[in-house]
Amino acid sequence: MSEGADHYRALDVAPEASREEIHEAWRFLLVAFHPDRFRDPEQRRRAEEITKRANAAWQVLGDAGGRRRYDRIRRDGRGAGAGAVAEPPRVRELPCPSCATRSRVPDAGGRIVRIACPACAEVFTAMIGARCVGRPRLEKRWLGLRYEALFADQYGDTSSVSFRHLPQELALSEGETMSVVFHPRRARPVYAIVHGGSLDLGWRVG
Numbered sequence: 001m002s003e004g005a006d007h008y009r010a011l012d013v014a015p016e017a018s019r020e021e022i023h024e025a026w027r028f029l030l031v032a033f034h035p036d037r038f039r040d041p042e043q044r045r046r047a048e049e050i051t052k053r054a055n056a057a058w059q060v061l062g063d064a065g066g067r068r069r070y071d072r073i074r075r076d077g078r079g080a081g082a083g084a085v086a087e088p089p090r091v092r093e094l095p096c097p098s099c100a101t102r103s104r105v106p107d108a109g110g111r112i113v114r115i116a117c118p119a120c121a122e123v124f125t126a127m128i129g130a131r132c133v134g135r136p137r138l139e140k141r142w143l144g145l146r147y148e149a150l151f152a153d154q155y156g157d158t159s160s161v162s163f164r165h166l167p168q169e170l171a172l173s174e175g176e177t178m179s180v181v182f183h184p185r186r187a188r189p190v191y192a193i194v195h196g197g198s199l200d201l202g203w204r205v206g
């Protein structure tokens, strides 16, 4: 089974979630990621993948017997005390903040690393493969309203990133693995990318 096959993750709910919570999460994803809402072909593909995964998850978890069977398989698959499913090392594609050329870089488990763009040689920083903790919150700062998002790296250390504006879809990214590309000279985010399954969905945010 691949990472994308975890039905609880597909719906962004806890394994202990009630049937109502699961149902609500499924409906929510179907509305938020309706493919008709996305004009960009890549974003549309990712939205289609999310709704496909959500539908597959609901088909299993919405049925009491199906959910029991799935829980048993899922528990056994995790191994004794492993706590998490082992994932293969991943490569992320991140756009350069200056010329938008994509670089393929190894997942850094949420750490901030420096990248040199292969096309324009710009050096920039990116937080790669961090987990979005909680929903981004709108906060009043001296420079105006900002969305504050909290990210955790693989060791559980958290850092906050401030966004001037955030596409609606990114407000749903709690628990998702994300990367943020920063401006080469100013510490503000330029791109936010949500990594899921085999497809990445990115937004220009600055």
Ligand SMILES: [Zn+2]
Pocket (backbone or CB within 6 Å): 096, 097, 098, 099, 100, 101, 117, 118, 119, 120, 121, 122
């Ligand atoms: Zn570049």
